[in-house]
Amino acid sequence: MNSEILEIQSQFEELQNRYKHYLPKVDPGLIEDLLLRLRENPHEIPSCMVEVFVEPGRDPTKIRNHIMGKTGQCPLYMTMELILQYTSI
Numbered sequence: 486m487n488s489e490i491l492e493i494q495s496q497f498e499e500l501q502n503r504y505k506h507y508l509p510k511v512d513p514g515l516i517e518d519l520l521l522r523l524r525e526n527p528h529e530i531p532s533c534m535v536e537v538f539v540e541p542g543r544d545p546t547k548i549r550n551h552i553m554g555k556t557g558q559c560p561l562y563m564t565m566e567l568i569l570q571y572t573s574i
Contacts, residue, residue, distance in 0.1 A: 504513045515533065522531040537552075537560070539545055552560045 501513060504511070504516055508516060519531045519533065522529075537548070539548060549560055552558070
């Protein structure tokens with residue numbers, strides 16, 4: 486391999502390690518997507534939809550309030566029963 490490819494591989498490995506260090510629970514593909522969209526349009530804050538799975542026994546109201554407090558967005562909770570109501574639409 487030539488030195489340019491080795492340098493790119495090294496930089497990529499370093500970037501992946503930083504993703505894991507600073508954002509260990511975030512999919513690296515999501516980080517890259519948000520960074521690319523921010524690079525394309527730096528004056529528009531990119532956003533995405535995130536699916537959250539709540540463990541049994543956790544209080545969904547507390548989780549909802551926490552998400553609203555952090556993001557200013559109201560999360561939508563859909564139970565399996567609610568989803569099944571919309572299968573015929």
